[in-house]
Amino acid sequence: MGIIDTWGPWLRHALELAATIAFTLSGVMVAARSRLDAVGVYAVAFLAAFGGGTLRDLLLDQRPFFWVRHVEYLWGVLALATAAMLFMRQRHFEPTERVMQLPDALGLGLFAAVGVDIAVDVGMPALVAVLMGVVTGVFGGVLRDIVCNEIPTAFRDHRPYALCAFIGGWVYLGLHALQLPEWALLSVTVTTIAGLRLLALWRNWRLPLWRVER
Amino acid sequence: MGIIDTWGPWLRHALELAATIAFTLSGVMVAARSRLDAVGVYAVAFLAAFGGGTLRDLLLDQRPFFWVRHVEYLWGVLALATAAMLFMRQRHFEPTERVMQLPDALGLGLFAAVGVDIAVDVGMPALVAVLMGVVTGVFGGVLRDIVCNEIPTAFRDHRPYALCAFIGGWVYLGLHALQLPEWALLSVTVTTIAGLRLLALWRNWRLPLWRVER
Amino acid sequence: MGIIDTWGPWLRHALELAATIAFTLSGVMVAARSRLDAVGVYAVAFLAAFGGGTLRDLLLDQRPFFWVRHVEYLWGVLALATAAMLFMRQRHFEPTERVMQLPDALGLGLFAAVGVDIAVDVGMPALVAVLMGVVTGVFGGVLRDIVCNEIPTAFRDHRPYALCAFIGGWVYLGLHALQLPEWALLSVTVTTIAGLRLLALWRNWRLPLWRVER
Numbered sequence: 143m144g145i146i147d148t149w150g151p152w153l154r155h156a157l158e159l160a161a162t163i164a165f166t167l168s169g170v171m172v173a174a175r176s177r178l179d180a181v182g183v184y185a186v187a188f189l190a191a192f193g194g195g196t197l198r199d200l201l202l203d204q205r206p207f208f209w210v211r212h213v214e215y216l217w218g219v220l221a222l223a224t225a226a227m228l229f230m231r232q233r234h235f236e237p238t239e240r241v242m243q244l245p246d247a248l249g250l251g252l253f254a255a256v257g258v259d260i261a262v263d264v265g266m267p268a269l270v271a272v273l274m275g276v277v278t279g280v281f282g283g284v285l286r287d288i289v290c291n292e293i294p295t296a297f298r299d300h301r302p303y304a305l306c307a308f309i310g311g312w313v314y315l316g317l318h319a320l321q322l323p324e325w326a327l328l329s330v331t332v333t334t335i336a337g338l339r340l341l342a343l344w345r346n347w348r349l350p351l352w353r354v355e356r
Numbered sequence: 357m358g359i360i361d362t363w364g365p366w367l368r369h370a371l372e373l374a375a376t377i378a379f380t381l382s383g384v385m386v387a388a389r390s391r392l393d394a395v396g397v398y399a400v401a402f403l404a405a406f407g408g409g410t411l412r413d414l415l416l417d418q419r420p421f422f423w424v425r426h427v428e429y430l431w432g433v434l435a436l437a438t439a440a441m442l443f444m445r446q447r448h449f450e451p452t453e454r455v456m457q458l459p460d461a462l463g464l465g466l467f468a469a470v471g472v473d474i475a476v477d478v479g480m481p482a483l484v485a486v487l488m489g490v491v492t493g494v495f496g497g498v499l500r501d502i503v504c505n506e507i508p509t510a511f512r513d514h515r516p517y518a519l520c521a522f523i524g525g526w527v528y529l530g531l532h533a534l535q536l537p538e539w540a541l542l543s544v545t546v547t548t549i550a551g552l553r554l555l556a557l558w559r560n561w562r563l564p565l566w567r568v569e570r
Numbered sequence: 571m572g573i574i575d576t577w578g579p580w581l582r583h584a585l586e587l588a589a590t591i592a593f594t595l596s597g598v599m600v601a602a603r604s605r606l607d608a609v610g611v612y613a614v615a616f617l618a619a620f621g622g623g624t625l626r627d628l629l630l631d632q633r634p635f636f637w638v639r640h641v642e643y644l645w646g647v648l649a650l651a652t653a654a655m656l657f658m659r660q661r662h663f664e665p666t667e668r669v670m671q672l673p674d675a676l677g678l679g680l681f682a683a684v685g686v687d688i689a690v691d692v693g694m695p696a697l698v699a700v701l702m703g704v705v706t707g708v709f710g711g712v713l714r715d716i717v718c719n720e721i722p723t724a725f726r727d728h729r730p731y732a733l734c735a736f737i738g739g740w741v742y743l744g745l746h747a748l749q750l751p752e753w754a755l756l757s758v759t760v761t762t763i764a765g766l767r768l769l770a771l772w773r774n775w776r777l778p779l780w781r782v783e784r
Contacts, residue, residue, distance in 0.1 A: 180777045181732045182725025203419055205631055213695045227780040267427045291721045293505045297396025304395045349394045352441040417633055481641045498717070507719045511610025518609045563608045566655040
């Protein structure tokens with residue numbers, strides 16, 4: 143357990159970093175596709191990286207925000223977006239959707255797990271806690287797409303994304319009822335969500351089609 | 357008065373339920389028109405049903421939110437949206453705009469009346485209280501349309517909608533100054549707003565055209 | 571100093587008024603371009619005038635909002651939007667973008683300066699304070715454009731706007747570290763931001779193009 147206590151926070155930190163990087167890059171890519179200027183790229187990168195957690199904290203009335211407690215993450219997103227712009231300019235390089243899938247799935251899992259965790263801590267009912275996890279994982283991307291004047295990908299591409307976070311939220315609550323320690327809760331939840339998401343992409347799962355034609 | 361005390365809360369509950377159902381279905385319909393997937397339908401249904409009240413509570417700094425106090429409403433919207441999707445799939449049925457007009461007008465009236473009521477309770481000035489009523493009644497639909505990448509209907513179809521809530525808010529304040537009991541305030545306000553809205557639809561009233569051409 | 575104490579608040583009030591007028595008119599104009607109805611014009615005018623400051627106060631958890639403390643500004647925006655609609659109807663007149671540039675630049679400067687000032691007061695770290703200034707100055711316009719279903723101008727027209735507020739924010743912090751009195755801080759910051767913005771328009775500066783082609 144001593145070992146886990148040591149690598150637990152380190153692992154969480156590493157995952158948080160990977161998630162923020164993935165979401166920042168997704169922001170830069172969507173902003174590029176929408177032909178925003180440099181200021182727009184920064185704005186969308188911030189929204190993608192911090193939008194979900196900030197909305198959750200607004201709804202749960204939790205302060206200070208993550209990016210106030212950890213200003214170094216704000217600087218990091220600023221630097222990363224700058225680097226991405228310079229790099230894309232020089233190399234005509236665009237990180238493919240495929241390369242982003244692993245960090246994005248980890249990001250979804252981590253953000254959603256942390257979201258449920260916080261909501262449970264402040265005493266939210268089960269369904270609300272699960273939905274707060276979904277909001278944390280998904281609404282950064284939703285706000286990113288709204289600012290870029292698109293219907294949010296999470297709501298229209300028929301691939302399970304928010305659904306993985308929703309299922310993972312219930313897994314978290316189940317394990318929480320069994321009184322597992324927090325590091326176990328978080329790592330199982332993150333693995334479940336990221337695993338489901340990657341499995342869904344690999345097996346090409348689709349959300350149930352609820353309407354064949356218009 | 358004993359009788360009113362008995363059926364007062366019951367009536368309010370019934371109206372709240374009808375309003376939430378109407379707004380949920382409006383969300384499902386707009387999401388269907390925008391060809392969202394099942395996850396998108398749920399998200400837009402939640403936004404349409406709870407968006408206005410949640411924005412009001414954020415602005416007035418009131419917690420807990422309605423859907424935290426009444427998680428059964430969250431489950432209800434989830435179930436209703438599921439039922440609507442299954443039903444629309446099987447029957448190629450779409451609730452016509454016409455069928456929705458009565459519950460939607462009642463919903464506007466009820467949400468707006470409750471919004472003014474809460475704003476007055478926390479001591480807001482008159483105009484702010486009236487605008488909080490409008491926000492409560494109208495912004496669920498506004499957020500629904502923004503997520504579906506449309507200009508909000510309430511802001512462009514030239515039919516009085518928010519205006520009815522605005523007028524009803526002043527009626528509420530007038531009666532409040534006369535120190536009428538709360539059940540009377542609420543029922544007169546709801547009736548005024550819903551009545552104005554239905555009258556406007558029936559007589560085909562239009563908002564003053566403020567600009568003939570571009 | 572006695573003289574400055576007298577005209578200091580007066581000047582700030584006059585600038586605040588000019589800024590609110592400029593932002594309200596920008597809302598009316600964008601709403602007109604998007605062919606909104608009268609209700610939509612009011613809504614967008616409110617968002618443009620108060621959206622940035624309200625979002626900042628939500629993020630910093632500051633109440634009451636500016637428009638709750640100063641309801642006369644709400645009435646003013648209502649009256650101004652009405653006047654603008656009547657006037658534009660009669661004269662087929664549209665305030666040109668050129669005429670709006672001076673008040674808009676002053677508005678950006680003033681809103682951003684006040685935003686940094688408030689964020690510093692509540693103890694935010696440097697970068698957060700500067701970003702709160704940018705949010706205050708820019709997000710009224712961003713929300714205005716989102717409701718009108720456009721990609722925000724501030725994020726896509728390649729002219730320095732948010733950037734001027736960003737630079738001005740650091741100037742504020744620099745002078746603040748020198749312990750200058752508040753009136754000096756505010757007036758230098760406003761002048762810097764508005765001056766940079768007007769200079770950028772006059773010299774036709776462009777944000778660095780970060781991507782030559784798609």
